[in-house]
Amino acid sequence: xxxxxxxxxxxxxxxxxxxxxxxxxxxxxxxxxxxxxxxxxxxxxxxxxxxxxxxxxxxxxxxxxxxxxxxxxxxxxxxxxxxxxxxxxxxxxxxxxxxxxxxxxxxxxxxxxxxxxxxxxxxxxxxxxxxxxxxxxxxxxxxxxxxxxxxxxxxxxxxxxxxxxxxxxxxxxxxxxxxxxxxxxxxxxxxxxxxxxxxxxxxxxxxxxxxxxxxxxxxxxxxxxxxxxxxxxxxxxxxxxxxxxxxxxxxxxxxxxxxxxxxxxxxxxxxxxxxxxxxxxxxxxxxxxxxxxxxxxxxxxxxxxxxxxxxxxxxxxxxxxxxxxxxxxxxxxxxxxxxxxxxxxxxxxxxxxxxxxxxxxxxxxxxxxxxxxxxxxxxxxxxxxxxxxxxxxxxxxxxxxxxxxxxxxxxxxxxxxxxxxxxxxxxxxxxxxxxxxxxxxxxxxxxxxxxxxxxxxxxxxxxxxxxxxxxxxxxxxxxxxxxxxxxxxxxxxxxxxxxxxxxxxxxxxxxxxxxxxxxx
Numbered sequence: 137x138x139x140x141x142x143x144x145x146x147x148x149x150x151x152x153x154x155x156x157x158x159x160x161x162x163x164x165x166x167x168x169x170x171x172x173x174x175x176x177x178x179x180x181x182x183x184x185x186x187x188x189x190x191x192x193x194x195x196x197x198x199x200x201x202x203x204x205x206x207x208x209x210x211x212x213x214x215x216x217x218x219x220x221x222x223x224x225x226x227x228x229x230x231x232x233x234x235x236x237x238x239x240x241x242x243x244x245x246x247x248x249x250x251x252x253x254x255x256x257x258x259x260x261x262x263x264x265x266x267x268x269x270x271x272x273x274x275x276x277x278x279x280x281x282x283x284x285x286x287x288x289x290x291x292x293x294x295x296x297x298x299x300x301x302x303x304x305x306x307x308x309x310x311x312x313x314x315x316x317x318x319x320x321x322x323x324x325x326x327x328x329x330x331x332x333x334x335x336x337x338x339x340x341x342x343x344x345x346x347x348x349x350x351x352x353x354x355x356x357x358x359x360x361x362x363x364x365x366x367x368x369x370x371x372x373x374x375x376x377x378x379x380x381x382x383x384x385x386x387x388x389x390x391x392x393x394x395x396x397x398x399x400x401x402x403x404x405x406x407x408x409x410x411x412x413x414x415x416x417x418x419x420x421x422x423x424x425x426x427x428x429x430x431x432x433x434x435x436x437x438x439x440x441x442x443x444x445x446x447x448x449x450x451x452x453x454x455x456x457x458x459x460x461x462x463x464x465x466x467x468x469x470x471x472x473x474x475x476x477x478x479x480x481x482x483x484x485x486x487x488x489x490x491x492x493x494x495x496x497x498x499x500x501x502x503x504x505x506x507x508x509x510x511x512x513x514x515x516x517x518x519x520x521x522x523x524x525x526x527x528x529x530x531x532x533x534x535x536x537x538x539x540x541x542x543x544x545x546x547x548x549x550x551x552x553x554x555x556x557x558x559x560x561x562x563x564x565x566x567x568x569x570x571x572x573x574x575x576x577x578x579x580x581x582x583x584x585x586x587x588x589x590x591x592x593x594x595x596x597x598x599x600x601x602x603x604x605x606x607x608x609x610x611x612x613x614x615x616x617x618x619x620x621x622x623x624x625x626x627x628x629x630x631x632x633x634x635x636x637x638x639x640x641x642x643x644x645x646x647x648x649x650x651x652x653x654x655x656x
Contacts, residue, residue, distance in 0.1 A: 186211055259486070313366045451484065615648060617645050
């Protein structure tokens with residue numbers, strides 16, 4: 137019976153059943169690599185913010201995210217996902233693993249359609265082993281969802297361009313809009329598609345025909361559909377853009393080494409300055425080898441294959457270039473996780489280049505080149521496991537779960553926990569228990585929209601500290617001490633005990649839990 141299944145010639149989405157078994161094997165490996173350490177790190181602010189938001193109804197989710205910096209689609213889906221899989225670290229983060237798997241499936245379908253089985257199968261290896269892809273499959277954030285939509289849209293685009301029907305273009309337009317409802321920087325993928333389209337038109341259009349062919353009816357159909365579906369959110373998008381530009385943003389400025397830093401993170405999950413010694417040498421050799429092989433492969437390709445190869449290279453490298461270029465004259469927006477789709481694109485580029493480059497290599501070099509690049513990525517996976525959600529910009533790990541658990545373990549039942557700031561409250565409250573509820577001190581004013589869920593609710597808020605301390609004679613105060621000691625906000629708080637934990641990566645003091653009572 138199983139032999140007949142493996143030998144079946146039935147085709148599903150253009151692939152035979154045995155190809156789907158290979159994809160399934162790849163997805164199992166990807167899921168295993170992602171899940172093995174998925175709960176190792178605590179929720180950081182952005183994850184905790186989403187976990188808190190999904191307690192609200194769908195309309196309130198849209199209202200609260202409208203005053204923040206993101207569209208609501210991811211939070212809507214996360215709420216639905218939590219209804220099935222629970223509001224735990226594993227439950228919420230597993231949605232990213234799921235959509236990462238969807239992205240891999242469409243990456244395989246795309247490569248198989250544009251090229252052949254060999255290219256798709258080799259690309260599968262590098263998609264599954266991509267360290268950055270595994271890293272962000274372990275976060276309850278929207279980046280893997282964006283990657284799934286982007287790969288699905290790219291695959292749909294290739295079908296639409298071969299079809300004389302309107303439906304594929306309508307679906308492509310829906311996916312464009314859907315990506316924008318999830319994350320604004322999905323736009324760099326759609327811009328990359330347009331750049332690829334413009335390049336194709338440039339190569340084929342006669343003099344004076346470029347504009348007419350570029351704005352072909354089918355392309356206009358797709359983008360009209362996308363705009364119509366996005367109209368309800370456009371006013372919010374404009375408002376959020378103004379707030380971010382006026383209030384400032386936390387992303388560091390770009391430098392000439394920023395694109396190279398992204399590439400070293402893609403392979404090693406290490407910043408450029410940390411990829412030294414044999415790691416740097418191996419990466420340089422691999423890059424030179426792939427570049428030389430890519431030129432040779434492209435030169436030997438026919439017209440259609442060249443167009444397909446350019447699409448893969450567009451997916452891999454153009455979003456990075458776009459993000460870098462727009463970050464130079466204005467406030468920087470370049471951050472690696474916005475380019476997760478390009479991580480898959482780079483995996484496809486490597487796979488296709490090796491698949492078609494094998495004919496120019498001796499057998500031993502075929503295996504050696506594939507194994508070498510795979511080993512480099514395995515080193516990257518080891519770095520993902522070691523670093524967890526270590527923030528390379530602020531140089532600190534997130535240990536909110538650990539410091540909260542310390543307060544719980546060293547306190548008596550009924551002793552509450554007070555988070556040092558409203559922002560830190562989002563992280564700590566995720567780990568509260570019924571016997572150790574979490575609160576925050578009401579600030580003088582709620583500066584950013586990310587605090588609106590607290591501003592318009594009395595839940596967990598301490599407005600009258602005197603009443604609170606009479607009801608709770610002993611309490612814990614927890615916070616981050618990375619930039620200085622954690623001090624009591626009131627002079628009459630008397631310290632009972634203090635416990636500090638250090639960052640596991642850099643060894644510096646990071647979090648502190650202090651038990652207090654009112655001084656007599």
